Each structure stands twice: as C-alpha cells, then as structure tokens.
Amino acid sequence: MISTVKIVFFGTGGSWPSPERNLPSVGIQLDREVLLFDVGEGTQRQMMFTSISFMKISKIFITHFHGDHFLGLAGLIQTMVLNERKEKLEIYGPEDSIKQISNFLNLGYYSLSFPISIREIKSGETIDFGDYIVSAVKTIHPVTNLAYSIKEKDKKRISQELMEKYSLNSRDVDTIIKKGFIAKNDAKITIDDISDGTRVGRKIVYTGDTAPCQCIVDLAKNAKYLIHESTVDSSLEEKANEYGHSSSRQAAEIAKKADAENLLLTHISPRYRSSDLKILEEEAKKIFKNTILAKDLMEMLVPI
C-alpha cells in the first residue's frame, strides 16, 4: 500500500529553456520509489535542488521524442553509472523508443553498471505495477505523444470502530492484509469484517504535449491532479493547436470535463516572462478554479 505521494516539477518550460524554466520533467514519488515523466536537458541538475534523489528513480516514462522532452536522459543515466547504481532501470515510451533510446545510450564512452529495459507502450495499454497502474493514450501532436495516468489501486477502507469491535491493533490489520485473515477467539476475521467502504486510489495524469483532446478527458476522469500542458494564452491558441499544443484556457476546459480535482499547468512557452504569466493562470481559473501554474522545483504532497 502506498502512503506518501508527491509531485515534483523539475522543469516547467517547453521548446527551449528560459532563465525561469527548465525543460519538461515531472517526478512522482510513491513512498521510496520515484517515477520520472520526461527528462528534458538539465533534469539531473534540477533534481539536486529538490528533495528527490536521482538515484531513487525506478522508472522513466517518455511522452515523445521532441528534444525538449528527452535530451536529459543520457546524462542522467551516465551520472547514475558514475554514482555506482546497480538496480535495474525501466524505461517506457511510445513507438520508436527502443531505437531512439538505444542510440542515445550508445553515445560517448562509458559502460553501463546496471541493467536497463526499454518497453514501447501502445495507446490504450495498461501496465499493472502492483500497488498502482499506469495507462497511456496517444494525444494530438505532430509526433506520437503518450499521455500517462498513474492510478493507485483502490483499497478496502479500514474502520477504526470495527478494529475496536474485534480488539485488533494495526499489526493485526497488517496480518490480515498479508494473509487474508487473522484467527481471533476461534473466528477468522477477514478484511471485509473490518472494512466500511473503499479508499479510492489517487490518480495523477500527465499529458506531455497535446492539442485539446477528448482522450485526456477520458484518461483524467476524476483525477486528483491533472498535469496538463499549457503552452500559450488564449490569444495564441489557434496557432498553438495547429502545432499540437494547448492554451491554459483549453487545459482548464479539459480539467472541468474530466471532473478532475486539481489542474496543474506546465510546458509554458519561453515567450512568457514572469511578469506576463498571470494571464495564463487567470484565464484557466475562470473556467476551473483549482488551477495552479506550476513553477520549477515546486513540490506538492497528494493527499489521500
């Protein structure tokens, strides 16, 4: 069972970096494991300014192969080698991932010190990682871009009252979760005896790059956090849509349709300086109140 879930933005820019924003990369910490979504150039150094260690990354998910979303991958991996990583690293991405990533990892002179697996995911595919499930869908972008949903599995909700009724402590509950039951006064007590409902697992969705897409409405249904790209403000959205990008206003509309709880805007065009960024957040908030414009190095806990 997952306890702590944290979202950390290593880079919230898009296309090319600016002094304020590095290139796209978002970390999702699930207790001691870190999933990394996109690895823009400079991600390994950005991580050093946050609470997340690059050595804790277990899985990397690439949305697509535009340079701003993956050119930090080889540097990150070579730094893991220099720091003597031994644990396997799993990399997931769209079609062409095996070729693109293998070629990237073949650059320069070094030897891998740990195993790496690369798996190409198809749109609509779902992978069960035990405590959580990752699903991917193809978005609207000139090259194949996968949006990812990370969904903690639903669990029986344990009732304190029912625990007391059977005189169980938390260690007993652990036993029930592990074994399926506990013997108490000649009775077998199961999870159903001490549960009073369902604890709905937290869902987080990261779009990568996309024009407004029904696919995100479906993927992000009831998500706790929708991390949606928001390249421009509404005055530029027509052009942005042509290039497979969204405005903050459109991201908000998607969040609303999906009944998401919170919207985090990222992939902000380098054309915006801090002074003229307010418009992106304001335009979104008019449509979807729980909107935050992400900043580099922002960390947020995702409550149960």
Place this chain on the structure above:
Amino acid sequence: MISTVKIVFFGTGGSWPSPERNLPSVGIQLDREVLLFDVGEGTQRQMMFTSISFMKISKIFITHFHGDHFLGLAGLIQTMVLNERKEKLEIYGPEDSIKQISNFLNLGYYSLSFPISIREIKSGETIDFGDYIVSAVKTIHPVTNLAYSIKEKDKKRISQELMEKYSLNSRDVDTIIKKGFIAKNDAKITIDDISDGTRVGRKIVYTGDTAPCQCIVDLAKNAKYLIHESTVDSSLEEKANEYGHSSSRQAAEIAKKADAENLLLTHISPRYRSSDLKILEEEAKKIFKNTILAKDLMEMLVPI
C-alpha cells in the same frame, strides 16, 4: 583585427553537475563571434544567464566524448533550429567526432534549418581562421582528448607618433591595413612606416581533461590565459592522475613551466562544496600566483 576578447564560463564542474557548478563549457568571444569549447548538458540554459547569446556561436570545439563534455550539443542545436538560425555552424573535435556527433544529431524528430560541418582534428594540427589560429594537441586521458589553443595573430603595432609624423588619421590606417599602403604627398606610406614593433596576439589555452602533460606546457607557452582542468586537491592527485585528471597544484606547475600569464582552474569535482574549495585555489597559488578558481557564469575580458 580582433578588438574585444572575452572568456565566459558556462560550466565549471566535472563528471556530473552540482548545485554550484554545471558541466564543462567555456565560451571565447572574439568581437561578434563566439567559439564554444565543450558543451556539457545544460549549457544552452547557462548561456542565458550571461552576456553571450547562443545564436552568436560560430564554432564549437569538443575536447572528448565523455558525456559531461558534450551531451548538451543536440539540445543547443535544436534550440538554434527553433530560433530559426540560418548561418552555418562548424563543429571540431577529436577522432570519432563525425560518428558521435552525427548519431547525436539524428536523435529525436526535427529538421535542421542550417548547415553543419563536422571536422575531426588530429593532434598537432593547426587551423588558420584568418585573424586567429586554433591548434590542438592530444592530452593524457583514457579516451582521446584534445586541448585547444586559440591564438590571435601577431600584428604590427601602430605608433601614434609615426601616425602624427605622416599626418594620418585612424581611417587612413584602416586603408593601409586593407590596401597595403596609402598615397600621401606623392609618397606611398606602408604599415612598416607607421609601426614601431609587434603587437603580440593574445593566446588562450583550454585543456579539457588531462593528467599533467608536457604537451600543455608546450601548447600554453606564454599564454595570456591557461584554462586548466583541476579536478581535485593534492591529497587526491595520485588517484586523479590514474584517471587522466590533474590536481590544482599540478595545473599551477604546468602554468609556471609554460610561463603563462594567468591560470584559470576549472572542471572541479562535484565532491567539493563551496566551503572546502579554498584549498584548491590556495595550493595552486603557492606555486603560481596569478591563479583564479573559475565559477559558473564568470566573465572576463582579456586585455591586449
């Protein structure tokens, strides 16, 4: 003729980045042209915090293909594309450069908008770029690393007194430099008539990675600035030398033997935090007084 020469450090770390230091990259501005030496990951963004525009880079010199020295190249070039560069970019490096760089530039989906040439330089080779000459020598490192010297050509020194003697203004001098002479009172006045000696061209040497090497003493003879790698302090130099690196003390000895005017220490190991860096500078200064430990984003004019 070159007027302004400026050295800018975009990254002064080595192996992997630290919060204080990005990966190796040094810019040398020669008037409106910028030569870039090494392109560690994140260089394009580091440039944005300095006076140097990435669009002004005319030539890139790679010392070797360890990831920390070149993995920022593709991102930089793709950003130049997005900013609609049209001018040719020349890239120089050691053996294997054509394969390494071509493979790197083939990653991801984009189309080049400007021509790129890649030339492999041999140790001992010299290239004449008109106003300046670049020479390269192979250093002591586990993979082929080229150190580069950038030498402004020597020029006749123009004497103000002799200009007055012939009643010449600065425009007349320009004519002499261009045409070889100027006609004045039925006489042909040449550069020799108004010169009282030689203006020695400025020389800057950048080592890339190396254990202490006589090759650098020779290359950096009378250099205005020797930019020498300085991975560790003297307590770790034996191990560093094994891996093809130098201590600050050893860099200072090289600078002294070369009769360089100034020593700039760079490629500092990420093991050092700002508090324990003094020892590197102090150990070098004991041997070579004009030593500066470089910092990221440091800019310095090179006087004539």
